[in-house]
Amino acid sequence: MTTTERPPYKVIGTRPIRHDGVDKVTGRAVYGNDVNIPGHITGRILRSPHAHARILSIDTSRATALPGVRAVITGRDMPYVSPKLHEQGENSLINLGMLSRNVLAQDKALFAGHAVAAVAADDPYIAERALELIDVRYEVLKPVMDGLDAMAPGAPILMEDLKTNTASLFRGGGFRADDEPRYDTNLASSFEMEIGDLANGFELADIVLEHDYHAGEAHQGYIEPQSATALWSPDGRLTIWCSSQGHFSIRDLTSGILGIPVGNIKVVPLEIGGGFGAKLFTTIEPVAALLSMKCGKPVKITLSRTEVFEAVGPTSAAHVHLKMGVTNEGRLTAGSARLVFEAGAFPGSPVIGAATCMFTPYDIPNARVEGFDVLVNKPKVTAYRAPGAPAGALAVETMIDEFCERLSMDPLEFRLLNAAKEGTRRVTGVAAPKLGFVETLEAARDTPHYQSLLTGPYRGRGVAAGFWGNAPGQASVTASILADGTISLVEGSPDIGGTRTTAAMQLAEALGLRAEDVHPSVADTDSVGFTSLTGGSSVAFKQGVAAYEVAQDLIKQLRERAARIWGANLDDVIYDAATLALKGDPQKRFTLKQIAARLNETGGPIVGRATVSPRGVGASHAVHIADVEVDPETGKVDVLRYTTVVDAGTAIHPSYVEGQMQGGAVQGIGWALNEEYVYDKDGRLLNSSFLDYRMPTALDVPPIETVIVEVPNPGHPFGVRGVGEIVIVPPLAALANAIAHATGQRMREVPMNPGRVLASLADASNGASPS
Amino acid sequence: MPVVFIPTVLRHLSGGVRTVQAPAGSLTEVVAELDRRFPGIHDAIIEGDRMRPGVLASIDGETTSWLLAPEPEGAELHFVLAISGG
Numbered sequence: 001m002t003t004t005e006r007p008p009y010k011v012i013g014t015r016p017i018r019h020d021g022v023d024k025v026t027g028r029a030v031y032g033n034d035v036n037i038p039g040h041i042t043g044r045i046l047r048s049p050h051a052h053a054r055i056l057s058i059d060t061s062r063a064t065a066l067p068g069v070r071a072v073i074t075g076r077d078m079p080y081v082s083p084k085l086h087e088q089g090e091n092s093l094i095n096l097g098m099l100s101r102n103v104l105a106q107d108k109a110l111f112a113g114h115a116v117a118a119v120a121a122d123d124p125y126i127a128e129r130a131l132e133l134i135d136v137r138y139e140v141l142k143p144v145m146d147g148l149d150a151m152a153p154g155a156p157i158l159m160e161d162l163k164t165n166t167a168s169l170f171r172g173g174g175f176r177a178d179d180e181p182r183y184d185t186n187l188a189s190s191f192e193m194e195i196g197d198l199a200n201g202f203e204l205a206d207i208v209l210e211h212d213y214h215a216g217e218a219h220q221g222y223i224e225p226q227s228a229t230a231l232w233s234p235d236g237r238l239t240i241w242c243s244s245q246g247h248f249s250i251r252d253l254t255s256g257i258l259g260i261p262v263g264n265i266k267v268v269p270l271e272i273g274g275g276f277g278a279k280l281f282t283t284i285e286p287v288a289a290l291l292s293m294k295c296g297k298p299v300k301i302t303l304s305r306t307e308v309f310e311a312v313g314p315t316s317a318a319h320v321h322l323k324m325g326v327t328n329e330g331r332l333t334a335g336s337a338r339l340v341f342e343a344g345a346f347p348g349s350p351v352i353g354a355a356t357c358m359f360t361p362y363d364i365p366n367a368r369v370e371g372f373d374v375l376v377n378k379p380k381v382t383a384y385r386a387p388g389a390p391a392g393a394l395a396v397e398t399m400i401d402e403f404c405e406r407l408s409m410d411p412l413e414f415r416l417l418n419a420a421k422e423g424t425r426r427v428t429g430v431a432a433p434k435l436g437f438v439e440t441l442e443a444a445r446d447t448p449h450y451q452s453l454l455t456g457p458y459r460g461r462g463v464a465a466g467f468w469g470n471a472p473g474q475a476s477v478t479a480s481i482l483a484d485g486t487i488s489l490v491e492g493s494p495d496i497g498g499t500r501t502t503a504a505m506q507l508a509e510a511l512g513l514r515a516e517d518v519h520p521s522v523a524d525t526d527s528v529g530f531t532s533l534t535g536g537s538s539v540a541f542k543q544g545v546a547a548y549e550v551a552q553d554l555i556k557q558l559r560e561r562a563a564r565i566w567g568a569n570l571d572d573v574i575y576d577a578a579t580l581a582l583k584g585d586p587q588k589r590f591t592l593k594q595i596a597a598r599l600n601e602t603g604g605p606i607v608g609r610a611t612v613s614p615r616g617v618g619a620s621h622a623v624h625i626a627d628v629e630v631d632p633e634t635g636k637v638d639v640l641r642y643t644t645v646v647d648a649g650t651a652i653h654p655s656y657v658e659g660q661m662q663g664g665a666v667q668g669i670g671w672a673l674n675e676e677y678v679y680d681k682d683g684r685l686l687n688s689s690f691l692d693y694r695m696p697t698a699l700d701v702p703p704i705e706t707v708i709v710e711v712p713n714p715g716h717p718f719g720v721r722g723v724g725e726i727v728i729v730p731p732l733a734a735l736a737n738a739i740a741h742a743t744g745q746r747m748r749e750v751p752m753n754p755g756r757v758l759a760s761l762a763d764a765s766n767g768a769s770p771s
Numbered sequence: 772m773p774v775v776f777i778p779t780v781l782r783h784l785s786g787g788v789r790t791v792q793a794p795a796g797s798l799t800e801v802v803a804e805l806d807r808r809f810p811g812i813h814d815a816i817i818e819g820d821r822m823r824p825g826v827l828a829s830i831d832g833e834t835t836s837w838l839l840a841p842e843p844e845g846a847e848l849h850f851v852l853a854i855s856g857g
Contacts, residue, residue: 148786166780191780191852192779193778193779193780352852352853355852356851356852379855428829428831428849428851428852429776429778429845429849430776430829430849430851431832431847432832433832472834613835615833615835616833617834715833
């Protein structure tokens with residue numbers, strides 16, 4: 001671990017056993033499908049077999065008549081939610097009308113797997129049979145499956161009323177107003193950002209490169225399929241049990257889609273078996289709720305693996321056109337990018353993430369990015385770890401590697417020469433705050449891996465860097481002092497990566513306790529204040545601020561209580577290391593445990609609270625080093641050695657940071673080398689199982705070596721930055737660069753599967769230029 | 772006076788002007804002053820009594836969507852796109 005300015009923490013930086021560890025390793029933890037409300041029945045969803053089709057009619061009469069069927073619904077049962085831009089409610093970043101149509105199709109099926117009807121039945125077999133009895137008449141239309149094709153004149157149009165949004169800074173696309181003409185477009189939104197003088201920047205360059213890059217769709221590959229149980233009560237209250245990355249989000253979106261007041265919905269969070277961004281927003285909860293409203297019984301829907309692949313989107317496929325310039329001394333002078341990101345069937349690709357991150361590690365004084373969010377007949381994309389950033393980094397980081405090759409410069413020294421520092425202007429125009437990129441590059445340079453020699457035919461080493469801004473958000477917590485001197489901490493962030501423990505550790509640090517003295521739990525939407533999503537690498541940051549603030553509240557109340565007991569002035573009571581003392585009187589001391597035992601008799605329980613919306617979020621950087629060997633006969637790429645270096649700000653629990661680093665690297669390796677959605681000519685997904693969708697296994701990756709860099713974030717009481725997403729930004733480029741050095745052939749399209757690698761080797765033998 | 776950076780997509784409203792100085796005050800007051808000089812900017816940034824969805828203000832590098840956030844003397848103000856995490 002490389003650390004700067006680290007205070008002498010007692011809890012932070014240690015590795016206690018996670019509070020939920022025993023439940024999870026013994027199988028007692030309750031996930032979505034483990035919930036069995038008495039009397040619950042099974043919900044199933046009928047999905048379109050066509051990638052693009054008009055729904056002419058849906059006849060549910062035969063299904064409804066089947067004994068054991070309790071409810072059948074179609075899009076007509078969904079309340080109308082306008083997708084028109086000017087009719088969307090204030091503060092609606094998500095177009096609820098679009099989201100509603102993704103949950104259950106209205107007049108058109110826009111991708112193979114789009115939900116068109118649903119049933120609730122006494123058991124799964126009856127439900128499956130009922131789906132077969134629903135008669136849907138389709139007018140099959142030609143699909144468009146590629147973002148560039150979708151932008152071309154004459155492309156099939158997914159939504160006849162779509163209006164491209166360019167009027168404001170940015171907003172997801174929506175429908176035109178009634179008095180506007182049809183636009184006949186698949187472009188949901190576009191934007192641009194620029195700093196400096198681009199033309200002058202390229203004039204200053206001695207070398208200018210320009211290439212096209214493409215990243216395919218990769219699925220998040222979480223273990224737990226979506227599962228939700230909904231119970232509608234005759235008094236108009238709705239309870240939903242589900243695993244998600246934000247039960248407040250599920251509540252609010254379900255409210256918006258179904259028109260049920262937020263106060264009438266309670267969402268109970270369950271353990272989550274992976275999300276990586278795909279469980280931020282609602283998919284099946286409104287369907288389960290509608291079925292329950294119709295039949296009066298609790299309805300549980302659990303998706304199959306095939307449904308997860310076909311209907312709950314992967315990340316975007318991305319087309320990146322990049323041009324960059326550099327001087328003979330290795331100084332970047334200009335960068336220009338055009339990003340076309342596929343949104344799937346509804347607006348909302350992560351093109352902004354790519355646009356704002358791709359140039360940001362570097363001091364590039366003249367830069368421009370154009371972004372396009374384009375509809376295609378594929379599942380609506382969902383977020384996937386640092387959404388958009390890996391595809392942008394694939395382009396920038398491999399082009400930088402080409403510059404290094406041409407200039408005979410060490411790739412890390414090149415990056416050190418051009419690294420962004422505090423005050424560097426980003427393409428957004430914003431000046432960078434305190435960063436740890438230089439320290440991260442230096443730590444990577446000093447690793448045993450980078451200092452080692454790699455030899456042998458068809459072997460190569462690649463490095464790549466990455467940036468991710470991390471997100472702030474809101475967090476609410478309460479903390480109660482228990483009679484034994486321990487603390488009950490109630491929070492609102494679903495725990496994906498061990499965040500119960502990181503919140504508990506930060507509270508323990510602030511109070512002078514052990515991590516084991518804090519008992520964290522995640523409460524439902526009625527039992528804790530609003531807390532924003534478990535996403536954007538925000539939880540350790542915002543819950544840490546909340547934990548720190550609630551500790552200050554507890555300390556204040558404890559000092560007041562001690563002052564009352566001692567008949568002393570509040571200013572004379574001090575709290576340090578879980579002990580209260582009275583200045584000038586060494587006999588007056590309470591340990592936290594002692595005063596906790598006397599709370600009820602001395603004025604009642606002490607409960608602290610904190611609600612925070614911290615602004616001081618700190619960005620993260622990563623540098624990855626990959627060694628590969630390419631089999632020239634098969635095109636298979638073996639990863640021989642892999643090291644990931646990340647600036648965590650402060651690693652609250654280093655094991656969890658290392659886990660994020662290793663997991664992100666492995667997901668990135670899978671995306672880089674194998675993972676990809678494969679469609680047939682009609683737009684149907686061909687590899688919707690873990691057998692055919694090739695994720696890496698333990699046999700495919702070496703041990704992932706980790707180096708944590710700690711350059712504390714000055715905007716957080718303990719210096720936390722966030723590590724959940726930055727970890728997946730560099731792998732695509734690191735492996736592309738490694739393969740280039742192993743074969744002499746530049747790879748500009750991922751996944752770099754055996755077929756593509758073989759094709760590149762064939763190009764080389766046919767005399768094609770390696771660059 | 773705070774320095775306000777006009778976003779690229781709104782420079783058609785400012786006649787290509789990239790930065791302006793505005794009197795110190797709340798974010799609302801600064802945007803009102805911008806709109807006085809460059810009509811249309813208010814509606815591009817603010818909807819009703821809130822920042823438009825997807826838009827954040829960056830005040831000296833710290834982001835906020837709170838319109839009453841103070842814009843202190845000498846601060847640097849940007850309007851940036853909100854990014855969704857994963």
